[in-house]
Amino acid sequence: MSTAHSRSEARRGLGGLIYLALAFALGVYFTFAAVQGDYGMFRRVAINAEAATLTAERDRLAAELAEMQNLTRRLSDSFLDLDLLDQQTRDVLGYMRADEIAIR
Helix, strand or coil: CHHHHHHHHHHHHHHHHHHHHHHHHHHHHHHHHHHHCCCCHHHHHHHHHHHHHHHHHHHHHHHHHHHHHHHHHHECCCCECHHHHHHHHHHHHCCCCCCCCCCC
C-alpha cells in the first residue's frame, strides 16, 4: 500500500509541476506581449514620439503656409506692398538702384 501511495504523491507532484510550468510560461508570454507586442508599451511610446514629431512638423508647415499666404496677399492686385515688391525684384531679378553699391 505504501508503493501505491508514493506513486500517487509522485503523480500529484508531477502534475503540480506541469501546472506551475504552464502558468509560468503563459505569464512570460503575456508579459512579453504587453511590453514588446504590437500593442505593447514600447510600441505606445514609439507612437507617442512619432505623434509629437508629426505635430511639430504640422505646426511648422502651418506657420510656413500662413507666411506664404501673407506674402501672396501682399503681392496681389488688390493689395500691393511696394517694399515687398522691391525686395522680390532684387532677389529674383538681381536688380539694384543706381545709388547703391554692391559688395560681394
